[in-house]
Amino acid sequence: MQRGLHTTIDSQELESVRKQISEIPDPEIPVITIADLGILREIKVENEKIVVVITPTYNGCPAMKTIENEIRAIMNTHSILDFEIIYTYSPAWTTDWISDSAKERLRMYGIAPPGKASADKNSLLLAPRKINCPRCHSSHTELISQFGSTACKALYRCIDCREPFDYFKCH
Secondary structure (H helix, E strand, O other): OOEOOOOOOOHHHHHHHHHHHHOOEOOOOOOOEHHHHOOEEEEEEEOOEEEEEEOOOOOOOOHHHHHHHHHHHHHHHOOEOOEEEEEOOOOOOOHHHOOHHHHHHHHHHOEEOOOOHHHOOOOOOOOOOOOOOOOOOOOOEEEEEOOOOOOOEEEEEEOOOOOEEEEEOOO
8 A cells, every 4th residue: 555645654664664764774884874874864754744854974975876765765665655855964964973883883894983073173184193993903004095985984004904994084
């Protein structure tokens, strides 16, 4: 049965939709979810329509279309036709929204997690940060490139274990 404009969704099904959407993995870093990243801002019902509010990590982030498609697929699975996906840019996304547990999963995945963006006074261009290696935890690292595997990461190398790794840049 497909829901139209005037059919309400029950609270149990709404919770199921919320749970499934919050568990959508980030397309670029599958060990963390869009909820872990803080991309998923809100899921609400307005005028019998489900509204999903998301914030891109940066303008032009290529992962957002994939995330939007995943949300649409979940709605489709529940036969929900009356929904809207809203992009909000204010306040702008910040790495401060990444949960502590997600930062630990990033580290275990081999990506150095960001510190607090509000505490990061130095631009990578002016003074590269000393970043601990996510593999051996050494602080003896060096910046190789401002851009790593994606635009939101920088490429570092550990001088001790000699392994390259991504650092999730503070925003």
